[in-house]
Amino acid sequence: MSNTNVHLSKKDKNICIEVKNLKKYFLIKKGFFEKKIQCVKAVDDVSFYIKKGETLGLVGESGCGKSTTGRTLIRLYEPTGGEIIFDGVEIGKMPEKEIHPFRKKMQMIFQDPYASLNTRMTVGDIIGEALDIHKIAGGKERIEIIHDLLAKVGLNPDHAIRYPHEFSGGQRQRIGIARALAVKPEFIICDEPISALDVSIQAQVVNMLGDLQKELGLTYLFIAHDLSMVRYISDRVGVMYLGKLVEIADRDEIFKNPAHPYTKALLSAIPIPDPEILKTRQSILLEGDVPSPINPPLGCRFCSRCKYAMKKCSEVEPEMKNLGKGHTAACHLL
Amino acid sequence: MRSERLLEVKNLRTSFFTHVGEVRAIRGVSFYLDKGEAIGIVGESGSGKSVTSMSVMKLLQYPGRIVGGEITFNGKDITNMPEKEMQSIRGNEIAMIFQDPMTSLNPVYTIGNQIMEAIRRHQGLSKRKAREKAIEILKLVGIPSPEKRVDNYPHEFSGGMRQRAMIAMALSCEPNLLIADEPTTALDVTIQAQILELMKNLKEKINTSIILITHDLGVVADVCSRILVMYGGLIMEEGKTEEIFYNPKHPYTMGLLKSIPRLDLGENKRLVPIEGSPPDLLKPPKACPFATRCPYTMKVCEEMMPPYFEAEKNHRSQCWLLHEDAPKIQVDTGVKRGSIS
Numbered sequence: 001m002s003n004t005n006v007h008l009s010k011k012d013k014n015i016c017i018e019v020k021n022l023k024k025y026f027l028i029k030k031g032f033f034e035k036k037i038q039c040v041k042a043v044d045d046v047s048f049y050i051k052k053g054e055t056l057g058l059v060g061e062s063g064c065g066k067s068t069t070g071r072t073l074i075r076l077y078e079p080t081g082g083e084i085i086f087d088g089v090e091i092g093k094m095p096e097k098e099i100h101p102f103r104k105k106m107q108m109i110f111q112d113p114y115a116s117l118n119t120r121m122t123v124g125d126i127i128g129e130a131l132d133i134h135k136i137a138g139g140k141e142r143i144e145i146i147h148d149l150l151a152k153v154g155l156n157p158d159h160a161i162r163y164p165h166e167f168s169g170g171q172r173q174r175i176g177i178a179r180a181l182a183v184k185p186e187f188i189i190c191d192e193p194i195s196a197l198d199v200s201i202q203a204q205v206v207n208m209l210g211d212l213q214k215e216l217g218l219t220y221l222f223i224a225h226d227l228s229m230v231r232y233i234s235d236r237v238g239v240m241y242l243g244k245l246v247e248i249a250d251r252d253e254i255f256k257n258p259a260h261p262y263t264k265a266l267l268s269a270i271p272i273p274d275p276e277i278l279k280t281r282q283s284i285l286l287e288g289d290v291p292s293p294i295n296p297p298l299g300c301r302f303c304s305r306c307k308y309a310m311k312k313c314s315e316v317e318p319e320m321k322n323l324g325k326g327h328t329a330a331c332h333l334l
Numbered sequence: 335m336r337s338e339r340l341l342e343v344k345n346l347r348t349s350f351f352t353h354v355g356e357v358r359a360i361r362g363v364s365f366y367l368d369k370g371e372a373i374g375i376v377g378e379s380g381s382g383k384s385v386t387s388m389s390v391m392k393l394l395q396y397p398g399r400i401v402g403g404e405i406t407f408n409g410k411d412i413t414n415m416p417e418k419e420m421q422s423i424r425g426n427e428i429a430m431i432f433q434d435p436m437t438s439l440n441p442v443y444t445i446g447n448q449i450m451e452a453i454r455r456h457q458g459l460s461k462r463k464a465r466e467k468a469i470e471i472l473k474l475v476g477i478p479s480p481e482k483r484v485d486n487y488p489h490e491f492s493g494g495m496r497q498r499a500m501i502a503m504a505l506s507c508e509p510n511l512l513i514a515d516e517p518t519t520a521l522d523v524t525i526q527a528q529i530l531e532l533m534k535n536l537k538e539k540i541n542t543s544i545i546l547i548t549h550d551l552g553v554v555a556d557v558c559s560r561i562l563v564m565y566g567g568l569i570m571e572e573g574k575t576e577e578i579f580y581n582p583k584h585p586y587t588m589g590l591l592k593s594i595p596r597l598d599l600g601e602n603k604r605l606v607p608i609e610g611s612p613p614d615l616l617k618p619p620k621a622c623p624f625a626t627r628c629p630y631t632m633k634v635c636e637e638m639m640p641p642y643f644e645a646e647k648n649h650r651s652q653c654w655l656l657h658e659d660a661p662k663i664q665v666d667t668g669v670k671r672g673s674i675s
Binding site for chain 2: 198200202228265270288289
C-alpha cells in the first residue's frame with residue numbers, strides 16, 4: 001500500500017466509507033470507430049458516508065442508479081469522477097494492483113442467487129475461491145474455514161461437496177453470504193439480497209444478516225426497492241432518483257418526516273398489508289414514468305413528475321440542504 | 335345481480351407428468367367467484383397459484399394436465415370443453431394478464447396490431463373500427479396520446495406502459511373475468527400503485543370480476559374483497575380480506591403476516607420467519623403440507639389431512655387447530671383492527 005494515497009480524515013475515525021461527488025457515466029458508442037454519441041449519467045454527483053457498524057439503506061426505483069452506486073463504490077466499475085474514501089484511504093483512483101488488499105475488506109452479496117453462483121463449482125470451491133485468491137488459507141485449514149462459514153449461515157458442513165443446483169433460493173443466498181464472509185470483510189454491499197426470495201424465506205435471510213452484523217461488526221450498504229424491509233434493517237436511509245441522491249436521513253426521521261416530494265410519493269405508494277389502513281390513507285399517485293437517464297430533465301430531475309414543480313425547478317438544480325439531525329434533502333421547496 | 339356465480343371450481347387437481355414422476359401441483363382446490371367480485375390468491379412460488387389460473391384458462395402446457403375436478407364458467411362446464419370452443423371463451427370472456435409484460439408482448443408487432451388482433455378475432459370488427467377501439471381502450475388505461483402510441487412497438491414503451499397495454503389487450507373484449515397473475519411484481523412501487531388504481535377503477539367501470547394472483551399481501555389487501563391462501567397445492571385458508579388479516583385461522587397465514595415488516599409501525603420487533611422450506615410436490619406429504627414448518631404441529635397433523643373447518647361464515651381453514659378438541663392458540667400477528675393512530 002503506498003502512502004501517497006492516505007487521506008488523513010480529520011473528522012471521524014468512525015466512518016467506514018465515504019463518497020464525495022461520485023460520478024459514473026456510461027458512454028454509448030456507435031459504429032466501427034466507437035464514436036461516443038451519448039452518455040448515461042447513471043450516478044451523478046452522489047455524496048454520503050457510512051459509519052462503522054452501521055447499515056445504510058439505499059432505495060429507489062429501477063434505473064435510478066442505486067446498484068451502480070454500490071458497484072462503483074467497491075470499484076467493480078471505474079468511477080468517472082469523485083472520491084471514494086475507505087477507512088481514510090482514497091481508493092477511487094487507486095491502480096488495480098494496490099487495490100487488491102482492499103478488495104478483501106469489501107464484499108458483495110448479489111440479487112439473483114441463481115445467477116451469482118458458478119454452477120460448475122461445488123459450494124466448497126465457491127466459498128474457498130476467495131480464500132485462494134487472497135492466499136488466506138490452504139489444505140486442512142481451508143476446509144475448516146469453509147465448514148465454519150457454512151455453519152455460520154445455517155447450512156450443514158456436508159453441503160460443501162454439493163453443487164448450487166441442489167439448493168433452494170434461500171439456501172443459495174446463504175451460500176452467497178458465506179462466500180462474502182470468507183475473507184473477513186468489514187464492509188458488505190447487499191444488492192437486493194432478498195428480492196428474489198419468497199416472503200417466508202426473506203425474513204430468515206434478513207434476520208441472519210442482522211445477526212452477522214452484530215456478531216462480526218459489519219457495515220452494510222443495503223440496496224433494495226422494498227421500503228418496508230429497508231426500514232426494518234437500516235440505521236439510515238438514502239433515496240435515489242435518476243442518478244441523484246435526493247434525500248438522506250436517519251431511518252425514523254425519513255419515514256416520519258419525509259421532506260422530498262419524491263420520498264413522500266414513494267412512501268405512500270407502498271401497499272400496507274392492512275385493509276383498514278389502506279382504506280383511510282391518502283396515497284400520492286405519481287404521474288408518468290421515470291424519464292430516461294440519457295436526457296434527464298434540466299434542473300431538478302424529478303420536476304417532470306412533481307406536482308409542486310415551480311419554474312425554478314426546471315431551471316436550477318437544487319442542492320442538498322441540511323435540515324438538521326443529519327437529514328439532508330435536495331428540493332427547492334425547502 | 336351481484337351475487338351471481340361467475341366461476342366455480344370444484345376439487346380441481348392438476349399434475350405435471352415429468353420424467354422423474356408426477357408432480358401434483360394442485361391437489362384438490364375448490365373456490366367460487368361472483369360477478370363483479372375481486373378475489374386474491376396468495377402463496378409462495380410453487381404453491382400452485384399460477385397453475386390454478388392456467389388450469390382455469392385451460393392453458394396448461396405439456397406435461398401438465400388436469401387430472402380431476404370441475405370448472406364451471408358462466409353456467410357452462412368448461413373442464414372438458416374442446417379447444418376450439420375454448421378459444422372463443424379465452425380472450426373474449428376470460429382474459430389474462432401475465433407477470434412480465436416484456437415477454438408476453440410480441441416484439442415484432444405494434445401495440446395496436448396486438449390489441450386489434452383480439453378485437454377482430456372475437457368481435458369481427460373491420461380493421462378501421464378495430465383500430466378506433468384500440469385507441470379508445472389505450473386511452474381508458476391511461477396511455478398518453480394513444481393515437482400516436484397505437485403504432486409504437488413494445489420496445490418503445492416503458493415497463494409500466496407495457497403492463498397498461500397488456501391490460502388494454504385483456505380488456506379489449508370486455509371480459510367477464512380477468513385473471514391477473516402477479517401483474518405488478520416486475521414493476522416499481524410508484525408504477526405498481528398506478529396499475530392497482532387502474533385495475534380498481536376498471537372493475538367499477540366495466541364490472542369485470544378479477545382473480546389477482548400475487549405473493550404480496552399488501553397488494554391483495556388493496557384490491558380484493560376475498561382472499562385464498564395457497565400452500566403446497568391446497569387452499570389453506572379462505573375468507574374475507576378483513577378476516578384473513580385481522581383474524582387469521584391458519585398458522586401459515588399467521589406466519590406470513592408475522593414475517594413481513596410493517597412500514598407503518600414504528601417498533602422494530604425482530605421478524606419472525608417461517609422456518610424450513612415448502613414441501614416437494616413430487617412426493618407430497620399425505621397429511622398437512624405445512625406440518626413440518628408449523629409451530630403448533632400436533633400428532634394428528636402428521637398423520638391425517640385436516641378437513642375444512644368453518645371459523646365464521648365464508649371463512650374456512652384447513653387446519654386441525656380449529657377442531658373442537660384442539661388446544662386454543664392466541665397469536666399476535668401485529669395486524670390489528672383499529673391500529674390507525
